[in-house]
Amino acid sequence: MVANQDALTQAAARFSGCPVIAVDLEADSMYHFREKVCLLQMAAAGESVVIDPLAVSDLSAVAPLFASADIRKIFHGADYDVRSLYRDFGIVIDNLFDTQIAATFLGFTETGLDSMLRQCFGIRLDKKFQKKDWSRRPLPEEMVSYAARDVIYLEPLAERLRAELEAKGRLSWVEEECDLLRQVRPPEPDGSPLFLRFKGAGRLDRRSLAVLEALLQLRSAIAARWDRPLFKVLGNAALLTLAKEKPTTPQALSACKALSAKQIAIHGEAVLAAVDRALSLPPNRLPRYPRQRPQPIAPEVPDRIAALRAWRDRKARKLGLDPAVLFNKAQLTAIARACPRRLEQLRQIPEIRRWQFNSFGRNLIAVLSKVK
Missing domain, CATH: 3.30.420.10 (Ribonuclease H-like superfamily/Ribonuclease H)
Known part of the structure; x- marks a missing residue:
């Protein structure tokens, strides 16, 4: 050592x-x-x-x-x-x-x-x-x-x-x-809402989202104070249930079965206070989950994606690889949207790796030449 x-x-x-x-x-x-x-x-x-x-x-x-x-x-x-x-x-x-x-x-x-x-x-x-x-x-x-x-x-x-x-x-x-x-880096704290990194938050209404954020902030504060990982304080499934049920009394908290009796004894009062704070927010202060509008897709793009996927799957079987290793869904979509007709155009698509271009560029151009 x-x-x-x-x-x-x-x-x-x-x-x-x-x-x-x-x-x-x-x-x-x-x-x-x-x-x-x-x-x-x-x-x-x-x-x-x-x-x-x-x-x-x-x-x-x-x-x-x-x-x-x-x-x-x-x-x-x-x-x-x-x-x-x-x-x-x-x-x-x-x-x-x-x-x-x-x-x-x-x-x-x-x-x-x-x-x-x-x-x-x-x-x-x-x-x-x-x-x-x-x-x-x-x-x-x-x-x-x-x-x-x-x-x-x-x-x-x-x-x-x-x-x-x-x-x-x-x-x-x-x-x-x-x-x-080798170039990946840990995310930098940016003060953004915690619910942005919580699976399932995007399906909640704004009031439930406010409750979830209050509970996430509470959990983070407790975890920091106790020096324990988040999941050992309150689990994600429990927080999601609480955000949907919004209990305001000890009886309601127990009835929703999100927390164990031990957790209720330790955190129940703080959980109810967090829910109450979120429920007290006026409508104009409720958080909104950010949603990106999908880019409009030209009618021809789905057919191009299907043709590219069929070629990729055949090639992957021949090479003995998972198809997503060759080209993932996002890459196929980017190629179909751009619909390059020449190698120089394919090279400009930022999602494409050099090895994909060098090994399969001509194949991709050939596939696209047969579809609209």
Whole structure:
């Protein structure tokens, strides 16, 4: 366990000459209000280190390793990791390779790390610590060993997948997707209503939306005060029921069965107060769910989409891929709307990746030439 600045600096120096570094991390999103990276695991040249960011908060010594274009960083399912490393330490990643994306482009249907290692190497991972609280200190030695173990398999897995991608002519596809993935960032707080990130809010009337927002604000305040994740305070399903039922008395709160008896004892008074505040808002102060008017669709567009989808599905079956991996619905719609007749026009569609243009551009133009 790397738990002081000197050890971190020494580990960074040893890894600086490695062409490939495998990376994983553990966080505490299931146990705290503001999640944080609790362990950072790195493996290269037969060495695996586990860095403790709770003991060494300044990770600037390893930042150049992540930023180097000369060192390939291997992750599995990197989206969360990329966002977390940037959020907590300002770490920016270049030359990323995601073995889960690679597996998807090779037609694997089960792409979790445990499943991939089982399929490729016959290795079964012990996942008993996956949902443990990684912020606890001291960490049991067996949890540290568990964290170090996962990351050691990433480099051989990546080598095997890269060889298969190269043989199928798809390595550049994955490299482009990984280059886009390395640029994702966590959302910045913007003061917007919490209901905008709540599934089902768009189906509520304005008064119910006001109740939901009041309850979401209440839950967030309680979670911050208790340092607990939101779902461990009040669940989303319960909040949605309360927003629809709008109980104003303890009897009504109990009758709607949104909360357990224990939750009512702890939060009942605050919940009723939040509902009352929302019900007291005048009509002109009620929130409105923002809705984007769909762009008008020309009569010919649905036929173009159908033709493009039929071609995509045939091509995906031939390649052994999920059709959405080749072109997703939004991309097909963008192509159908633009209806390019020449490759230069297709190239201008922002939704299209370079690998899609280079590999399938002529096919797309040919399909569109046969429809109106």
